[in-house]
Amino acid sequence: MNEIDPRDDRRGLEDTAVLSELNRLVDELDPPPADLVDRVKFAIALESLDVEVARWERAGSFAGVRGGQTGTITFTVDNLTLMVNFTSTGSRHRIDGWLVPAGEHTVEVRVADHQSSCTRADDGGRFVLPDVPAGTTQILVHLVNSRGEPGRTVVTPTIML
Amino acid sequence: MDELHTADDRPPWDGLEGTERHAVCVAAAREGNRDALDVLVTELNPLLWHVARGQGLDRAAAEDVVQTVWLAFLKNIENINEPKALVGYLVVTTRREARRTWTPNKRETHLSDEFAEQLESNTGLPEDVTLMDDRDRRLWLAFGRLTTRCQELLRLTVLAGRAEYRAVAEALAMPHGSIGPTRGRCLNLLRNYLETEGGSR
Numbered sequence: 484m485n486e487i488d489p490r491d492d493r494r495g496l497e498d499t500a501v502l503s504e505l506n507r508l509v510d511e512l513d514p515p516p517a518d519l520v521d522r523v524k525f526a527i528a529l530e531s532l533d534v535e536v537a538r539w540e541r542a543g544s545f546a547g548v549r550g551g552q553t554g555t556i557t558f559t560v561d562n563l564t565l566m567v568n569f570t571s572t573g574s575r576h577r578i579d580g581w582l583v584p585a586g587e588h589t590v591e592v593r594v595a596d597h598q599s600s601c602t603r604a605d606d607g608g609r610f611v612l613p614d615v616p617a618g619t620t621q622i623l624v625h626l627v628n629s630r631g632e633p634g635r636t637v638v639t640p641t642i643m644l
Numbered sequence: 645m646d647e648l649h650t651a652d653d654r655p656p657w658d659g660l661e662g663t664e665r666h667a668v669c670v671a672a673a674r675e676g677n678r679d680a681l682d683v684l685v686t687e688l689n690p691l692l693w694h695v696a697r698g699q700g701l702d703r704a705a706a707e708d709v710v711q712t713v714w715l716a717f718l719k720n721i722e723n724i725n726e727p728k729a730l731v732g733y734l735v736v737t738t739r740r741e742a743r744r745t746w747t748p749n750k751r752e753t754h755l756s757d758e759f760a761e762q763l764e765s766n767t768g769l770p771e772d773v774t775l776m777d778d779r780d781r782r783l784w785l786a787f788g789r790l791t792t793r794c795q796e797l798l799r800l801t802v803l804a805g806r807a808e809y810r811a812v813a814e815a816l817a818m819p820h821g822s823i824g825p826t827r828g829r830c831l832n833l834l835r836n837y838l839e840t841e842g843g844s845r
Contacts, residue, residue, distance in 0.1 A: 524682055
């Protein structure tokens with residue numbers, strides 16, 4: 484199954500043995516999260532494939548919103564910043580967001596196994612979705628230009644809420 | 645998935661393997677075939693995961709990097725001209741994405757090769773470490789003491805040794821049957837750590 488550097492001197496054999504063990508251990512001790520494939524499939528199941536990916540800007544530590552906490556996440560792509568605050572309301576969430584630079588862009592929140600929720604940001608770039616179901620969540624921003632014409636779509640990786 | 649499928653509606657990648665299979669999936673995905681995309685994600689996601697983890701990212705950050713790479717892949721799917729290059733593209737993109745995510749001690753620096761070389765990484769152990777075989781535990785601890793650069797090289801070495809990821813070796817020009825000086829040095833260090841990892845921990 485594995486063809487790792489089959490050298491036939493003693494050290495080569497030791498190397499081969501260590502690499503074989505390591506090959507097993509990376510899967511046993513550091514496997515991808517069991518649901519990651521499903522989350523990726525959900526994240527890329529988009530109507531349009533022509534999307535820009537906004538990256539999660541972690542402030543210093545890698546601690547983020549995982550598992551139903553309240554918190555603020557910042558995503559950025561090119562010159563767009565998307566700040567989102569999640570407030571848990573039991574099994575659902577209130578989402579307060581802010582887009583910089585501001586614009587009356589359409590914000591879509593996709594939650595796995597639920598219908599999308601949509602709203603439009605006000606002229607200050609703020610938006611509110613008061614009642615969003617919990618689960619694997621992805622935010623899409625359908626940008627409009629100054630004349631209100633549709634432009635690029637920005638998507639985030641999924642977050643677990 | 646559906647056992648009632650007849651030969652006629654078998655997907656075009658059915659029965660194919662490796663780069664050939666991926667190339668057919670890329671072509672089908674370009675035509676809008678979602679199943680083809682799902683096949684690529686299912687089969688190549690573990691590779692992306694290990695590449696991201698090999699860059700020293702914690703598990704949460706590695707998850708985001710993997711998702712970002714797949715989303716970026718959608719956008720670029722038209723531009724991947726050489727279908728055999730898919731795995732190489734994904735590995736390179738994952739490394740680049742991981743490095744821009746990596747912010748040591750809150751500094752906005754990207755992880756360079758030189759820095760990764762010196763960095764002692766913390767691989768961590770599963771919580772049920774006591775359940776582990778002693779040899780496994782010692783090897784994983786020794787592995788965790790290697791620099792991030794060495795850990796990544798060795799991870800890629802074992803991944804490239806797997807039949808399903810043979811394209812990794814081609815993409816990164818890691819020939820079979822030879823261990824370059826850097827990998828040799830990493831392996832020597834690993835063996836040294838393994839010997840000293842006996843009763844001290």
